[in-house]
Amino acid sequence: MKIRIARKSAAVLMISLLLYLVSPALPAGAAEGPPGMVRIGLYWGDNALSSANLLNYVGGGYRFGYFDSNRSFVELASTGEKAITMLKDWSMYLSGGKYYDSKPSSSYETIGCYHIRLNTAYDTYAEAAAAAQSYSGGFAAYHSGKFYVCAGSYASYDEACADLSARGLDGTAMTASQYCVTVVATGTTKILFQFDGGKDRSLGVMPIAGEGEKAQTWFKGYKYYGGFQYARLTGENLTVVNFIDIDDYIKGVLPYEMNPEWPLEALKAQAVAARTYTAASLDGKHKSYGFDLCPEPDCQTYRGTNGAAELSDRAVDETAGIYMTYEGRYAQTYYHSSDGGATENCENVFNEAIPYLRGKLDPYERNVETKHDSWSYTYTAKDITGILQLKGYKCGNIVAVTPVYTELGNIYSLTFLDDKGVSWTFSKYSAGSILYSQTYGKYTYSQRFTIRAENGDADVSSVYVNSAANQIEDTSGLYAIGSGGIAVPIGGLGKYSVVTASGTETISVSGSGKAIYADSYVVSGSGWGHNVGMSQYGAKAMAEMGYGYADILNFYFTGVQIG
Ligand SMILES: [Zn+2]
Structure with missing residues (x-):
């Protein structure tokens, strides 16, 4: 039996709810062979860009083309330039080395979206690029499946017409479609290439690799492997997507x-979980923007290779191609920071039961420091009233709390009774989070906590040990002898071991379903997160004890296949 001594946590962790969010409930995808390329949105929606630069970090130059429906890159053109900028084909203004899509107040150069297009069409980029050399301001353009030579860029159609007749060229003044993207050498108005594949085919840029090394490219302060797609989905700014192995x-x-x-x-273990989650998320909630996952915690936090470390890279390499599946489908890889002693059945925290997300007592996690080993907050009835009202519940003064615990001793529901006789019940995940309040500086960090009257004396009369059913109604006022021979209060409900005449037996402690009328309540718990699936600290503990990653996954995900 592990005795936990509750202590006040001094730190107020503003981000502590984040771990509730990192394991979203997505439907498991069918395992149709492992994916190669995944699409990670970097800028989209309101954050789509009018210009997006790239700078080689490893490797030199870029190939231009598009990603086909199989996510394979189809090359059309290339450049040896190391610093390029993709612009929406628009009247763009270069000022102080930056590109703007409206006129800046300081002096600027214009890259207009009107051009002279020569009448000859070519089958290849090479032919068009060679021909373009003969014209001032000439560049090769891919317009609807053909290559052309374009010359000049003008802020208006009239300007383009005037220059066309002045130069006496065999061409037309034109502007491409609203989906067109222009590539320039960064910091200049020099056009390297123009791509207009219409609504359905967007510009893809694939950095050229170095000698025996994968290409890595800088984009807005982060380094990335793989290529990029620039789609003008609504004919406006560029949606930037990283296409990556x-x-x-x-x-x-x-x-x-x-x-x-x-x-x-x-x-x-975490690498297999992340890979499985990724495979199950293809064509998921961000599909309408043309990518699979975003780089934020609602999908998985991703910042290119900036945070990459030797050991984490090795963990990915050594599990390459390995996924976690259940009955032939990718498993839902829920995880949390620490379970505080027991994980929980999925249906007791979220909605539906999932066969491999079963709660169990965790004998491993206690062997490591988790930073949330135990926590305790005292809530007056007034605090609880205030927190509920702050969260929008129009309750009266709370006078009683009825907790219901799961078989594993995690919280299942909390019912608050107010002085008007109205009950307010919060179940599952809501039971775990309803008392979390930054305003009050009082927190429930996981599903694993108990709530009791602060003045335990009020409950002493109801404490009893029922030898027939091995049930203790309440542990207030009960003490156990800890490892140092010191008597400490038993801090929570759940399963305990007791020494009896016939040896060690496990007894259950239950305060479940009993209304507690008090002016002040003590909430004591352990762990951080939603308690479903894998405990990360538990995984750490198991690894330190010599278990392999498959052992870890098999412990936290009941009955999955790993391979
Ligand atoms: Zn997302």
């Missing part, structure tokens, strides 16, 4: 999901 992507995710200095086997 799934394992290179996982290398950019892992250091943000688990400390990359943790043991290798724990990192490998």
Whole structure:
């Protein structure tokens, strides 16, 4: 039996709810062979860009083309320039080295969206690029499946017409479609290439690799493996998507999901979880923007290769191609920071029961420091009233609390009774989070906590041990002898071991379903997160004890296949 001594946590962790969010409930995808390329949105929606630069970090130059429906890159053209900028084909203004889509107040140069297009069409970029050399301001353009030579860029159609007749060229003044993207050498008005594939085919840019090394490219302060797509979905700004090999992507995710200095086997368990989550998320909630996952915690945090570390990279390489499945489908890889002693059945926290997300007592996690080993907050009845009202519930003064616990001793529901006789019930995940309040500086960090009257004396009369059913109604006022021979109060409800005449037996402690009338309540708990699936600290503990990543996953995900 582990005795936990509740202590006040001094730190007020503003971000502590985040861990509730990192494991979204997505439907498991069918396992139709592992994905190669995944699409990660970098800028989209209101954050779409009028200009987007790229700078080679490893490698030199770029190939231009598009990604086909199989996510394969189709090359059309290339450049040896190391610093390029994609612009929406618009009247763009260069000022102080930056591009603007409206006139800046300082002096500027214009890159207009009107051009002279020569009448000859070519089948290849090479032919068009060679021909373009003969014209001042000439560049090769891909317009609806053909290559052309364009010359000049003008802010208006009239300007383009005037220059066309002045130069006496065999061409037309024109502007491309609203989906067109122009590539320039960064910091200049020099057009390198123009791509107009219409609504359905967007510009793809694939950095050219170095000698024996994968290409890496700087984009807005982050380094990325893989290529990029620039789509003008609504004919407006550029939606920027990173097309990347799934394992290179996982290398950019892992250091943000688990400390990359943790043991290798724990990192490998997390790598398989992240890879499986990714595979199950293809064509998911961001599909309408043309990508699979965003780089934020609602999907998986991803910042290119900036956070990559040797051990986390190794964990990805050593589990390459390995997924977690259940009955032939990718498993839903819920995880949380720490379970505080027991995980929980999925249906007791979220909605539906999932066969491999079963709660169990965790004998491993206690062997490591989790930073949330135990926590305790005192709530007056007035505090509880205030928190509920702050969260929008129009309750009266709370006079009683009825907790219901799961078989594993985690919270299942909390019912608050107010002085008008109205009950307010919060179940599952809501039971775990309703008393979390930054305003009050009082927190429930996980599903694993108990609530009791602060003045335990009020409950003493109801404490009893029922030898027939091995049930203790309440542990207030009960003490156990800890490892140092010191008597400490038993801090929670759940299963305990007791020494009896016939040896050690497990007894259940239950305060479930009993209304507690008090002016003040003590909430004591352990763990951080939603308690479903894998405990990351538990994985760390298992790895330190010599277990492999498959052992870890098999413990936290009941009956899954790993391979
Ligand atoms: Zn997302």
